[in-house]
Amino acid sequence: MKDQLFSDFLFSLIKDEEDRELLKLLLEKKDKEEIIKILLKDKVGNK
Amino acid sequence: MIKFDYKLEQDFKSRQETFKPLIPKELPDIALIEAPNAIGKSALLNILALGLFGAKNKAIHNLLREKIRDLLDSDSQKLTFNFEISNEKNNLRILSKKSDPKNKSISVKLIKDGKEETLSSETFNVDFKLVYDIPIEPIGRLKGLPQELREQQNRIGERAMQLNLGLGSLIEEIKKSRDPNLISKLQEEKKRIKSNLEKLENRFKNNKNLLFQLKKYTYSKFFISYQDRLKLIRKEIRELDKESKNIKSEKIKIKKEDSEFLEMADNEIYEIRNKISEVFSILKKLLPKEKQCLEVWQDMDVESVLMEAEEKDVMSKEIEYFENKLNQILRSQDESKQLEASFFRKLINLLKDYRELNIIIPGVKRSISDFIEILQEKFAPFELFESKLDGINKILENLDSIKVQRDNFIKNIAKKVKGIKGKRGKTILDTEEPIVDLNKQKIHRLRVDEGLTKSKAGELKNNLIKINFDPEGIDISELYYSVSNSKEIEIFKYLGEEELYNKINDLDSEQKIIKGEINKKEYREKIIEKEIENMKKKKVHKYRLQLNYIDGLFKKTQRLFQKIGVEFQKNLNNLIEQEIDKKSLTPEQNEYFKRIGVYLAKRLKVIPYIDQEYKLKEINVLDDQIITDTEEIIPFSFFSTGQAQSAYLKGLIESTEGRKLIVFLDDVSTMDKKSMKPIIEKMRNLYKKGDLVAGIIAQKSDKEIRVTSLI
Numbered sequence: 001m002k003d004q005l006f007s008d009f010l011f012s013l014i015k016d017e018e019d020r021e022l023l024k025l026l027l028e029k030k031d032k033e034e035i036i037k038i039l040l041k042d043k044v045g046n047k
Numbered sequence: 048m049i050k051f052d053y054k055l056e057q058d059f060k061s062r063q064e065t066f067k068p069l070i071p072k073e074l075p076d077i078a079l080i081e082a083p084n085a086i087g088k089s090a091l092l093n094i095l096a097l098g099l100f101g102a103k104n105k106a107i108h109n110l111l112r113e114k115i116r117d118l119l120d121s122d123s124q125k126l127t128f129n130f131e132i133s134n135e136k137n138n139l140r141i142l143s144k145k146s147d148p149k150n151k152s153i154s155v156k157l158i159k160d161g162k163e164e165t166l167s168s169e170t171f172n173v174d175f176k177l178v179y180d181i182p183i184e185p186i187g188r189l190k191g192l193p194q195e196l197r198e199q200q201n202r203i204g205e206r207a208m209q210l211n212l213g214l215g216s217l218i219e220e221i222k223k224s225r226d227p228n229l230i231s232k233l234q235e236e237k238k239r240i241k242s243n244l245e246k247l248e249n250r251f252k253n254n255k256n257l258l259f260q261l262k263k264y265t266y267s268k269f270f271i272s273y274q275d276r277l278k279l280i281r282k283e284i285r286e287l288d289k290e291s292k293n294i295k296s297e298k299i300k301i302k303k304e305d306s307e308f309l310e311m312a313d314n315e316i317y318e319i320r321n322k323i324s325e326v327f328s329i330l331k332k333l334l335p336k337e338k339q340c341l342e343v344w345q346d347m348d349v350e351s352v353l354m355e356a357e358e359k360d361v362m363s364k365e366i367e368y369f370e371n372k373l374n375q376i377l378r379s380q381d382e383s384k385q386l387e388a389s390f391f392r393k394l395i396n397l398l399k400d401y402r403e404l405n406i407i408i409p410g411v412k413r414s415i416s417d418f419i420e421i422l423q424e425k426f427a428p429f430e431l432f433e434s435k436l437d438g439i440n441k442i443l444e445n446l447d448s449i450k451v452q453r454d455n456f457i458k459n460i461a462k463k464v465k466g467i468k469g470k471r472g473k474t475i476l477d478t479e480e481p482i483v484d485l486n487k488q489k490i491h492r493l494r495v496d497e498g499l500t501k502s503k504a505g506e507l508k509n510n511l512i513k514i515n516f517d518p519e520g521i522d523i524s525e526l527y528y529s530v531s532n533s534k535e536i537e538i539f540k541y542l543g544e545e546e547l548y549n550k551i552n553d554l555d556s557e558q559k560i561i562k563g564e565i566n567k568k569e570y571r572e573k574i575i576e577k578e579i580e581n582m583k584k585k586k587v588h589k590y591r592l593q594l595n596y597i598d599g600l601f602k603k604t605q606r607l608f609q610k611i612g613v614e615f616q617k618n619l620n621n622l623i624e625q626e627i628d629k630k631s632l633t634p635e636q637n638e639y640f641k642r643i644g645v646y647l648a649k650r651l652k653v654i655p656y657i658d659q660e661y662k663l664k665e666i667n668v669l670d671d672q673i674i675t676d677t678e679e680i681i682p683f684s685f686f687s688t689g690q691a692q693s694a695y696l697k698g699l700i701e702s703t704e705g706r707k708l709i710v711f712l713d714d715v716s717t718m719d720k721k722s723m724k725p726i727i728e729k730m731r732n733l734y735k736k737g738d739l740v741a742g743i744i745a746q747k748s749d750k751e752i753r754v755t756s757l758i
Contacts, residue, residue, distance in 0.1 A: 003702050003704040005646060005650055006196070006199050008646070008649075009196075009642055009643070009645075009646035010200075012642050012645075013615070013638070013639060013642055014610065014611075018603055019606065019607055019610075022207075022210075022600075022603055023607065023611075026203055026206045026207055026210065026607075032206070032210045032212075032213040035210055035213075036213055036214065039600060040596075040597070
């Protein structure tokens with residue numbers, strides 16, 4: 001769904017690995033709730 | 048398929064005209080409309096763009112956007128329309144309708160896979176990308192390619208910000224939810240406060256008792272002392288009175304300055320005598336075994352000793368003796384104990400100045416007032432020790448001061464006094480000095496002293512009454528005797544009058560502070576109880592244990608937004624507004640513009656120039672140049688209008704960002720077939736892949752209206 005050229009452009013500028021993870025989600029998903037859910041998906045089980 | 052109909056009424060003041068479509072109302076998915084001017088090509092594209100939220104679409108050139116907005120805003124025209132864009136490949140239909148000419152509202156619906164959904168500008172732009180363009184200043188707009196990038200970049204920046212806000216709200220939610228850690232921390236704090244409260248209350252109670260004892264001791268001691276002194280003064284006055292009546296020889300004629308000198312000498316004697324008596328009361332406590340020496344000290348006839356002016360007299364010997372004894376005591380004290388006591392006292396005094404500060408002391412993790420409590424407990428065993436040392440030092444100071452005054456007296460005063468008094472009885476005829484009665488002079492001074500002493504005794508009497516011991520009804524000596532033997536008073540017995548009053552004041556102030564502390568702690572205890580109660584009513588948030596992780600994410604998204612949404616956007620804005628000073632760019636900014644150049648080159652891939660196509664390596668947006676894969680550099684200005692427009696349009700439709708494209712291109716007559724070819728091919732490819740839903744290219748023609756399908 002994402003524009004690969006645009007993604008490559010941003011990835012070429014964001015070097016930090018953790019920031020790139022987040023950027024990947026921002027490029028793939030539009031909805032913040034969905035992104036938060038993904039980010040916390042594996043975390044709830046660790047209670 | 049694009050099906051449409053519209054009615055546009057325009058009011059030209061002198062006449063009114065109604066426009067309806069002259070172009071066929073059904074168009075293929077990608078249509079080329081060729082027609083002469085004033086047939087309604089632009090009107091159709093403006094209406095279609097309006098029906099697809101073009102009036103708010105910042106990616107559309109200002110000139111076109113104004114025309115789209117005019118359709119709605121102008122008072123001189125009334126518009127109704129209805130159109131449908133359907134695309135089989137995507138199994139979707141977009142229906143847009145404006146049925147009321149007076150009302151600006153437009154209804155836009157999407158029917159996809161049989162499901163109907165009403166679209167807003169925001170939801171439309173999530174799934175669709177409307178490209179509406181007209182060749183205007185094509186070379187200048189080649190430079191404007193980054194504008195498209197700005198929109199995309201802004202969207203990601205916005206998403207980062209939205210995600211950041213979402214995480215912020217989540218953090219707030221978690222913080223407001225039940226926090227088991229906070230509950231146990233609050234419970235611990237409550238426990239600590241309770242224990243501190245107990246300590247404070249005990250301290251308050253003990254201090255209250257101590258203060259009472261101290262007042263009893265101080266007031267009774269000095270009441271008795273002033274009463275005794277009063278008796279002595281009165282006795283002396285009586286004796287002097289008697290002497291004055293019996294002997295008349297004390298009347299002498301002397302000079303005024305001699306008379307003043309005698310008065311000064313008398314005052315000196317009086318002062319030394321008072322100091323001796325003050326020192327005696329404490330020496331008695333410090334050196335109880337030295338009875339004989341103490342008796343000599345107490346019974347010493349100060350005036351006679353001073354007037355005899357011997358180099359080694361009883362006073363100097365006694366002072367030397369006591370000084371030696373007291374220094375011996377000082378030397379025998381444990382030095383490390385002295386240091387420890389001094390450390391605690393100084394630390395407590397320092398902390399007391401900051402007790403109002405609401406800080407927790409690192410290491411001990413206690414508030415200042417709690418820490419003072421702990422230190423005071425530690426200091427308690429040193430109190431008597433310190434008080435004794437202070438008493439010794441004070442007495443040594445006083446002895447030294449007596450010694451200095453005595454030395455001065457015998458050296459500079461005694462001889463002269465003897466000289467003046469030697470004139471007693473002699474008549475000095477050649478002077479007119481007044482007759483001075485030495486006895487009367489002494490009596491006068493004693494009367495003044497009597498008044499002061501009486502007033503002091505009166506004050507002390509009032510103080511005693513305030514603590515319920517009226518000297519009229521109670522034996523104050525008995526009171527003093529009983530209180531001076533109490534254990535609490537032990538630490539104060541080496542203190543002089545002034546120090547004792549200071550102690551009373553200090554204790555009074557401390558009591559007020561302790562009371563304030565107690566009130567504060569009781570209030571905090573209530574607040575904590577309430578907080579625990581409220582917290583217990585809440586539910587635990589499912590992400591409670593992930594709070595730190597979420598907090599980390601919050602910071603990361605903030606950083607990312609700052610980078611993409613602020614820093615990168617600022618760079619792009621400056622580039623678009625041509626406000627870049629190439630010389631002052633940071634390495635990061637240079638890197639950014641370089642990346643833009645590579646990105647745009649990848650988007651355009653090839654560019655027609657003169658009679659061939661060049662593969663692109665980079666578009667240097669700072670220098671307005673194109674760099675080919677063979678390292679040829681072609682400035683933007685070398686491109687013809689059609690070539691530049693072609694490159695620009697290709698750039699526009701090249702990026703879909705996962706959205707479905709709808710492309711309207713108006714008046715492409717400035718572009719020749721060669722320049723149009725890559726655009727049409729691109730549109731066709733996108734259509735085949737299902738990425739282009741509909742497209743219309745309008746071109747001026749002098750012939751009849753002709754619609755051609757470009758599929």
